[in-house]
Amino acid sequence: MLKITIDGHSTEVEEGTTILQAARKIGGEIVPPAMCYYSKLKGSGGKCRTCLVKVSKGSEKDPRPMPKLVASCSTPVQDGMEVQNITSPEVLETRKAIVEFLLINHPLDCPVCDQAGECDLQDLSFEHGVDTSRFEEGKREFDQIDIGENIKLHMNRCILCYRCVYTVNQITDGRIHGVLYRGDASEISTFIQNAITNDFSGNVIDVCPVGALTDRSFRFKSRVWFTRPMDAHRDCPKCSGKVTLWMSANDIYRVTARKDEFNEVEEFICNECRFEKKNAEDWIIEGPRTITRTSIISVNHYQKLKQGSIINPVAKKIEKPSE
Amino acid sequence: MGRKILLDKVHIPGISTFKVYRDNGGYTTAEKALKTMLPAEITEEVKKSGLRGRGGAGFPTGMKWSFLDTRSNNPRYLVCNADESEPGTFKDRYLIDNIPHLLIEGLIISSFALGANTTFIYVRGEFKPQIGILNRAIREAYENGFLGKNILGTTYSLDIYVQSGAGAYICGEETALLESLEGKRGNPRLKPPFPAVKGLYDCPTVVNNVETLATVVPIISMGGDEYAKIGVGRSTGTKLMSACGHIKNPGVYEIELGLSMEEFLYSNEYCGGIANDKKLKAVIPGGSSVPILPAHLVTLTAQNTSRSISYESLSDGGFQSGSMLGSGGFIVFDEDACIVRNTWNFSRFYHHESCGQCSPCREGTGWLEKVLHRIENGEGRMKDIDLLDSVAKKIEGNTICPLGDAAAWPVNSAIRHFRHEFEFHIEHPDIVKNIKHGSLEKYRTKNTKPRTKNTEITESL
Amino acid sequence: MALGYNIDHKLYQPEGKEVRFTDEVLEKVKKIIARYPEGRQKSALLPVLHIAQEELGGHLSVDVMNYVAQLLNIQPIEVYEVATFYTQYYLEKTGKYVIEVCRTGPCAMCGGEDIADYLERKLNIKTDETTADGLFTLRRVECLGACGYAPVMQINTEFYEFLTQEKIDQTIENLRARANEEKPKDSKWVEKFF
Numbered sequence A: 001m002l003k004i005t006i007d008g009h010s011t012e013v014e015e016g017t018t019i020l021q022a023a024r025k026i027g028g029e030i031v032p033p034a035m036c037y038y039s040k041l042k043g044s045g046g047k048c049r050t051c052l053v054k055v056s057k058g059s060e061k062d063p064r065p066m067p068k069l070v071a072s073c074s075t076p077v078q079d080g081m082e083v084q085n086i087t088s089p090e091v092l093e094t095r096k097a098i099v100e101f102l103l104i105n106h107p108l109d110c111p112v113c114d115q116a117g118e119c120d121l122q123d124l125s126f127e128h129g130v131d132t133s134r135f136e137e138g139k140r141e142f143d144q145i146d147i148g149e150n151i152k153l154h155m156n157r158c159i160l161c162y163r164c165v166y167t168v169n170q171i172t173d174g175r176i177h178g179v180l181y182r183g184d185a186s187e188i189s190t191f192i193q194n195a196i197t198n199d200f201s202g203n204v205i206d207v208c209p210v211g212a213l214t215d216r217s218f219r220f221k222s223r224v225w226f227t228r229p230m231d232a233h234r235d236c237p238k239c240s241g242k243v244t245l246w247m248s249a250n251d252i253y254r255v256t257a258r259k260d261e262f263n264e265v266e267e268f269i270c271n272e273c274r275f276e277k278k279n280a281e282d283w284i285i286e287g288p289r290t291i292t293r294t295s296i297i298s299v300n301h302y303q304k305l306k307q308g309s310i311i312n313p314v315a316k317k318i319e320k321p322s323e
Numbered sequence B: 001m002g003r004k005i006l007l008d009k010v011h012i013p014g015i016s017t018f019k020v021y022r023d024n025g026g027y028t029t030a031e032k033a034l035k036t037m038l039p040a041e042i043t044e045e046v047k048k049s050g051l052r053g054r055g056g057a058g059f060p061t062g063m064k065w066s067f068l069d070t071r072s073n074n075p076r077y078l079v080c081n082a083d084e085s086e087p088g089t090f091k092d093r094y095l096i097d098n099i100p101h102l103l104i105e106g107l108i109i110s111s112f113a114l115g116a117n118t119t120f121i122y123v124r125g126e127f128k129p130q131i132g133i134l135n136r137a138i139r140e141a142y143e144n145g146f147l148g149k150n151i152l153g154t155t156y157s158l159d160i161y162v163q164s165g166a167g168a169y170i171c172g173e174e175t176a177l178l179e180s181l182e183g184k185r186g187n188p189r190l191k192p193p194f195p196a197v198k199g200l201y202d203c204p205t206v207v208n209n210v211e212t213l214a215t216v217v218p219i220i221s222m223g224g225d226e227y228a229k230i231g232v233g234r235s236t237g238t239k240l241m242s243a244c245g246h247i248k249n250p251g252v253y254e255i256e257l258g259l260s261m262e263e264f265l266y267s268n269e270y271c272g273g274i275a276n277d278k279k280l281k282a283v284i285p286g287g288s289s290v291p292i293l294p295a296h297l298v299t300l301t302a303q304n305t306s307r308s309i310s311y312e313s314l315s316d317g318g319f320q321s322g323s324m325l326g327s328g329g330f331i332v333f334d335e336d337a338c339i340v341r342n343t344w345n346f347s348r349f350y351h352h353e354s355c356g357q358c359s360p361c362r363e364g365t366g367w368l369e370k371v372l373h374r375i376e377n378g379e380g381r382m383k384d385i386d387l388l389d390s391v392a393k394k395i396e397g398n399t400i401c402p403l404g405d406a407a408a409w410p411v412n413s414a415i416r417h418f419r420h421e422f423e424f425h426i427e428h429p430d431i432v433k434n435i436k437h438g439s440l441e442k443y444r445t446k447n448t449k450p451r452t453k454n455t456e457i458t459e460s461l
Numbered sequence C: 001m002a003l004g005y006n007i008d009h010k011l012y013q014p015e016g017k018e019v020r021f022t023d024e025v026l027e028k029v030k031k032i033i034a035r036y037p038e039g040r041q042k043s044a045l046l047p048v049l050h051i052a053q054e055e056l057g058g059h060l061s062v063d064v065m066n067y068v069a070q071l072l073n074i075q076p077i078e079v080y081e082v083a084t085f086y087t088q089y090y091l092e093k094t095g096k097y098v099i100e101v102c103r104t105g106p107c108a109m110c111g112g113e114d115i116a117d118y119l120e121r122k123l124n125i126k127t128d129e130t131t132a133d134g135l136f137t138l139r140r141v142e143c144l145g146a147c148g149y150a151p152v153m154q155i156n157t158e159f160y161e162f163l164t165q166e167k168i169d170q171t172i173e174n175l176r177a178r179a180n181e182e183k184p185k186d187s188k189w190v191e192k193f194f
């Protein structure tokens, strides 16, 4: 076991564990935000740089600090390592800059975005109070496209975390969408008009940290915070059948996989459960979802909430006087 | 000074062919290495030589080799980095054009030392003539028993293949290069794991620059200790400098490390001074990625000591008043050159070449370019200068690969040393809009003495 | 193809023509694939795309890319991802001669921009356009690794250095004169180079 201390909190982890995983084990506000890493997707992480932390002591054997900030999601723990996240002004300053970078080309269209209220980027920018007015040039723009009957791609919002690409690579057979072009012209696309049809393809919607991939059957029907998340299951021959239903009264607006406190799905679900079972009779409803980190505008404050305390994130944002 | 060990034979007619190269002592070092030395002995000599990577980072080559994971049962690979795309650098092209067998010989010795039986030369896609030259040289080496099965009757076998890139500066970064070699987009990998442990096809791999690998030949030929006597301090040996810009004699020069900047820039043996006898404004000494040096810091350091071409002397003063040797791309600006325009030009380059994987570089390089473009076109505001500086500093050090740093440093250093030019652009939009930059007219009058005739060499193929 | 935003998400219709390498070229391709370890045939993608571009119409159409995917037993999207990443793969029809003028710093400060402007005027096209007769496409590219011989350009596989307006005039004239030959003189670099 390796010992690691993050912002003064210590824990022991197995060899090969990353700093981020160790932080998640400790929990609370010292957990760095992760926009691209996804524990269920092999090879993910390292790209967004929001999880950068400072290693003030490399290890017991080699106590020198690391010269640069490191991506906590992809840096393995060494025995005796000491890490600063929220106790390092440098880390917080850099994180603010990273969020600014992520936002300069991001349309600030939260009021019309389906992801509003459960968007990691919205949470992050709120937490770090970033003012984007330093960027005065034009934002890049793409057309919205439908990739198949069920999924809408709004490329303007994409932060190129590559999660959706890893998802189709790892849980479906055959990939028809990917990352095209390069630099800030990179885009997620199918290149030629093509539909993602694989049985598990709908999971790309759940892994997307922003509103770039959304469920077409849900669009504009309701804002997230007007629906109530309910855990439910059904006997599904293709997947575990364990889902969250987003309901208003007795209507099912949307079906998603169940997400944990870090906004990661617990188990991937099949397209049939996600897109086709929209009647309450299709499901055995277990009760309200208890872990709803998505309803909190804060990446650093993961808490288990009791159902009913859903806050309207946009309203809160507006209340905050702009400096 | 002036000792040549890489380019000492380039003047011999036909040296690019196997026969002439062999007749002039070529491949005797490979024979010696394969027949009389153990792989570990070769690595030891390279270590003793103090050779540092010539691709830009200057990492000690012997040390890099000794990191190669030899416990794994996987095959090991050597990959030669011939992606040469750093603006200002054209030495690898020169070496391949003129004396390709030196590289092949270096590859044979190095592959043997590393226990690699397959070696790739990754050549940038634009170097089509060079791909042809290398393939011809490799074919000749096979025909003469220096490649293939049981080389020179030993138990050692080696295949060398040329792989072509297709237009992407980032593929010069070693892990992006490996991705590209695997047929993928050139996205740099996260490190660790380093290529020495998990490189090409997840096997232990060493990536070295063309010049580095060619230098292995004279090192093994004369011995590491002897090589270490050349040069100065920890900058041992010779270095190929690619000199370009507003100088009288642009071209590739082999210099002994420690040569003074004064001599390199002004003597007729090398750059020959500033074209048209203009005054010097600035020099970028190691390729577009390294900080720019204003005239007063070119031949002297901030402490008024003489500056020479070595890893240490060029970085004397850190980023405040120094720069880096980098890849040895020596770009000279005369008094009429516009630093703002050039900074914008380089920013456009990095913006265009970012792979787009990580957010600071993907978004930041575009931002820098846009702001610089505005200033350069007379539409800037005073606060833009600090904005540029701050954006560049937020990119630096926060990215997956060093391209982010490479995009940031030119901007930071240009602002540090030439802030007045930025201010001038902002204060005088009318003047700025009408400047004609780097016009051909002006350049035509200059007395250029080309040191190579690429076209002739490649047309003789 | 310059990098640009908003690339068409076009409805793909096969062109109907059979896309296939000749047996001779196919032989070459197989040899290239054989260089790599078992199961790593994707490594051949970059070289094979160069060959495909050369042999199958001067640019990479969707049909051509799909054909390459099938040859290498990979998904078509893997080919699109790579073809759009690298600047030397042309996704749209180009002229017989693709003129690539270096636009980066060292060339630009020695007249590279003048050269490209002059070519625009001379050929009466803008950068990234093709002349009406289908002969020339003009592109501005990044550093070609020949900065000491600035200004430089590359036309297909041939390299031109220390450019002047007179040199350009002469080069264009020569190319026009030999344009009627089947293929550009040195287009068979596949033969020579792989």
Ligand SMILES: Cc1cc2nc3c(=O)[nH]c(=O)nc-3n(C[C@H](O)[C@H](O)[C@H](O)COP(=O)(O)O)c2cc1C
Pocket: B052, B053, B054, B055, B056, B057, B058, B059, B061, B081, B082, B083, B084, B085, B086, B169, B170, B171, B172, B173, B174, B175, B207, B208, B209, B210, B212, B213, B401, B402, B403, B406
């Ligand atoms: C953006 C970028 C571009 C690079 N381009 C090249 C290149 O064109 N040629 C090269 O030899 N090294 C290049 N390098 C350096 C390589 O990553 C690597 O350090 C080098 O090939 C190692 O060889 P050496 O130790 O022999 O120098 C580049 C690095 C970066 C970050």
Ligand code: SF4
Pocket: A157, A158, A159, A160, A161, A162, A163, A164, A165, A188, A204, A207, A208, A209, A210, A212, A213
């Ligand atoms: S579409 Fe969403 S999941 Fe895919 S890369 Fe973009 S942000 Fe990530």
Ligand code: SF4
Pocket: B170, B187, B188, B353, B354, B355, B356, B357, B358, B359, B361, B362, B399, B400, B401, B402, B403, B404
């Ligand atoms: S720094 Fe730039 S080039 Fe390097 S990995 Fe990040 S985006 Fe790609």
Ligand code: FES
Pocket: A033, A034, A035, A036, A037, A045, A046, A047, A048, A049, A050, A051, A052, A071, A072, A073, A074
């Ligand atoms: S979560 Fe670590 S870099 Fe994105």
Ligand code: FES
Pocket: B087, B088, B089, C102, C103, C104, C105, C106, C107, C108, C142, C143, C144, C145, C146, C147, C148, C150, C152
């Ligand atoms: S800048 Fe034109 S070749 Fe390097």
